[in-house]
Amino acid sequence: MDKSKVKTLQDLIAESAECYGDKTFLKEKxxxxxxETSFRQLCExxxxxxxxLAETQGKKVHASLIGATSSxxxxxxxxxxxxxxxxxxxxxxxxxxxxxxxxxxxxxxVFFFDKKFVxxxxxxxxxxxxxxxxxxxxxxxxETSLAKVLESYEPxxxxxxxxxxxxxxxxxxxxxxxxxxxMLLHSNFIDNTMCQDNExxxxxxxxxxxxxxxxxxxxxxxxxxxxYGTQVCVNDSMMHIAQNLKLFQPTIILLxxxxxxxxxxxIKAFTDAHPEADINAVATATFGxxxxxIYSGGAYLNPTLSEAYRSFNIPIAQGYGMTECSPRISTAxxxxxxxxxxxxxxxxxxxxxxxxEIWAKSPSVMAGYYKNPEATAESLTEDGWLRTGDLGYVxxxxxxxxxxxxxxxxxxxxxxxxxxxxxxxxxxxxxWLSEVLVYAEDGQITAEIYPNQEFLAENGIDKIKELFTxxxxxxxxxxxxxKAIRRMRxxxxxxxxxxxxxxxxxxxxIGELIK
Amino acid sequence: MxxxxxxxxxxxxxxxxxxxxxxxxxxxxLGFNSYDFMSFLGEVEETFEITVEEEDVLKITTxxxxxxxxxxxx
Numbered sequence: 302m303d304k305s306k307v308k309t310l311q312d313l314i315a316e317s318a319e320c321y322g323d324k325t326f327l328k329e330k331x332x333x334x335x336x337e338t339s340f341r342q343l344c345e346x347x348x349x350x351x352x353x354l355a356e357t358q359g360k361k362v363h364a365s366l367i368g369a370t371s372s373x374x375x376x377x378x379x380x381x382x383x384x385x386x387x388x389x390x391x392x393x394x395x396x397x398x399x400x401x402x403x404x405x406x407x408x409x410x411v412f413f414f415d416k417k418f419v420x421x422x423x424x425x426x427x428x429x430x431x432x433x434x435x436x437x438x439x440x441x442x443x444e445t446s447l448a449k450v451l452e453s454y455e456p457x458x459x460x461x462x463x464x465x466x467x468x469x470x471x472x473x474x475x476x477x478x479x480x481x482x483x484m485l486l487h488s489n490f491i492d493n494t495m496c497q498d499n500e501x502x503x504x505x506x507x508x509x510x511x512x513x514x515x516x517x518x519x520x521x522x523x524x525x526x527x528x529y530g531t532q533v534c535v536n537d538s539m540m541h542i543a544q545n546l547k548l549f550q551p552t553i554i555l556l557x558x559x560x561x562x563x564x565x566x567x568i569k570a571f572t573d574a575h576p577e578a579d580i581n582a583v584a585t586a587t588f589g590x591x592x593x594x595i596y597s598g599g600a601y602l603n604p605t606l607s608e609a610y611r612s613f614n615i616p617i618a619q620g621y622g623m624t625e626c627s628p629r630i631s632t633a634x635x636x637x638x639x640x641x642x643x644x645x646x647x648x649x650x651x652x653x654x655x656x657x658e659i660w661a662k663s664p665s666v667m668a669g670y671y672k673n674p675e676a677t678a679e680s681l682t683e684d685g686w687l688r689t690g691d692l693g694y695v696x697x698x699x700x701x702x703x704x705x706x707x708x709x710x711x712x713x714x715x716x717x718x719x720x721x722x723x724x725x726x727x728x729x730x731x732x733w734l735s736e737v738l739v740y741a742e743d744g745q746i747t748a749e750i751y752p753n754q755e756f757l758a759e760n761g762i763d764k765i766k767e768l769f770t771x772x773x774x775x776x777x778x779x780x781x782x783x784k785a786i787r788r789m790r791x792x793x794x795x796x797x798x799x800x801x802x803x804x805x806x807x808x809x810x811i812g813e814l815i816k
Numbered sequence: 817m818x819x820x821x822x823x824x825x826x827x828x829x830x831x832x833x834x835x836x837x838x839x840x841x842x843x844x845x846l847g848f849n850s851y852d853f854m855s856f857l858g859e860v861e862e863t864f865e866i867t868v869e870e871e872d873v874l875k876i877t878t879x880x881x882x883x884x885x886x887x888x889x890x
Binding site for chain 1: 828845846847848850851855857858859861862868873
């Protein structure tokens with residue numbers, strides 16, 4: 302694809318149809334069948350949705366979209382954004398109140414929804430009177446379906462749109478009233494899609510497992526695949542990831558560390574039970590046989606895990622970014638052996654460290670938060686630097702390293718700052734441990750753990766207590782005295798997590814105090 | 817059905833079949849994590865030719881509840 306021709310999402314879709322035509326772009330399981338959508342069909346169908354919006358709305362609108370990755374979902378997404386309207390992708394795990402709140406706060410007048418949300422429609426119609434047009438992504442009785450829209454409207458001729466126009470509003474996670482709507486322009490998405498080269502090609506097959514409303518999934522699974530002509534297969538449920546890896550035999554996959562870790566444990570458990578098996582062969586088969594690499598993002602990837610994957614000949618590499626930067630700030634390279642870093646800073650992005658915090662400036666940086674100038678001013682400087690809120694540093698080979706989150710810093714009474722992530726990372730790669738959270742309790746640095754339940758079942762709680770106490774002593778030897786862990790707690794249930802499987806920092810303290 | 821479920825369970829977690837009872841809780845007693853449990857249900861779907869709804873997953877905590885759930889779908 303000729304990068305110079307692509308300035309907007311409209312250009313990207315049109316060019317992908319031009320370059321890759323009838324090649325299959327998307328494969329999804331619908332019932333027992335695999336349904337395919339070509340690059341050309343996605344473009345044509347998006348133009349039909351564009352005409353539908355133009356004729357029914359008569360002006361540019363904001364349209365909210367909720368559901369899982371599907372051809373219908375992407376058609377609604379591109380159909381809206383490529384015709385100069387604004388798409389608002391919402392978290393598919395949202396509850397009714399949050400849904401109504403986000404529809405109102407995004408000024409949405411159109412709502413594309415998965416059939417799972419039908420039970421919430423009465424509340425939406427009652428509480429969000431400005432939403433006038435409802436379109437279901439599947440057939441739902443009494444509602445206009447996307448299939449019906451595609452049948453009833455001919456593809457429109459797109460009017461060119463400015464690269465500086467608003468394409469999407471993406472809400473950052475947060476409870477009602479606190480989440481912020483990140484405004485991304487067409488130029489933001491395109492810069493992030495085009496900033497690197499030779500990452501993938503037409504021979505690649507990608508299995509998309511992450512939630513599509515996140516920009517990490519949208520840019521890196523979908524937009525990069527449109528650019529490179531990569532085929533995307535949809536993982537329909539976390540229940541089916543093992544089957545889908547075998548069915549679709551992907552060559553690349555983007556994951557969050559938690560999924561990578563569980564798959565690793567399963568491979569390890571199998572080979573422990575079958576010592577005669579060749580672990581590399583088992584790992585290769587688990588991933589379908591053709592995988593050339595895993596990209597990890599969204600949370601800290603433990604270097605021990607990367608090493609283990611590399612020992613199976615499956616390179617795993619981690620990148621770094623945030624919704625506010627469309628998202629990539631640094632990117633992973635499968636042939637990079639630097640496991641501690643989050644990859645190298647992407648082309649066209651400047652990074653500087655201010656008081657330990659990472660600041661980024663690039664054409665991918667958002668226009669601001671929707672109707673929230675105070676939050677925008679906190680996040681963006683007047684000359685366009687994005688304060689990421691993450692702490693880290695850059696080395697002389699352009700590799701970026703993250704050491705923690707600024708807002709999570711524990712400020713001790715003596716004024717010393719402690720990054721809880723820095724301490725938590727010292728608990729990685731332990732077979733007796735599943736999860737750890739470090740926080741301050743009554744001014745004391747506390748580590749609370751959720752033990753590995755298999756290990757616990759075999760060895761008992763006393764063994765866990767002993768290992769935990771010994772490990773904390775070891776950790777405390779590596780940090781200055783004020784940063785030492787003073788309290789330890791063991792909990793018997795998993796920590797609460799966000800929909801992207803990150804442990805929530807705000808938790809009820811329920812672990813049994815052991816020291 | 818109990819026998820078949822036990823056979824599947826031991827592929828996911830390191831327990832002996834004899835240790836699995838209808839009262840065993842997947843996470844607390846058998847050591848499943850959330851992802852293992854989802855994968856396990858995927859295999860249950862294939863074995864029993866049923867479709868598990870993701871919304872129902874949270875309602876299943878013990879082996880006995882899983883059996884009842886599967887039977888309700890067959």
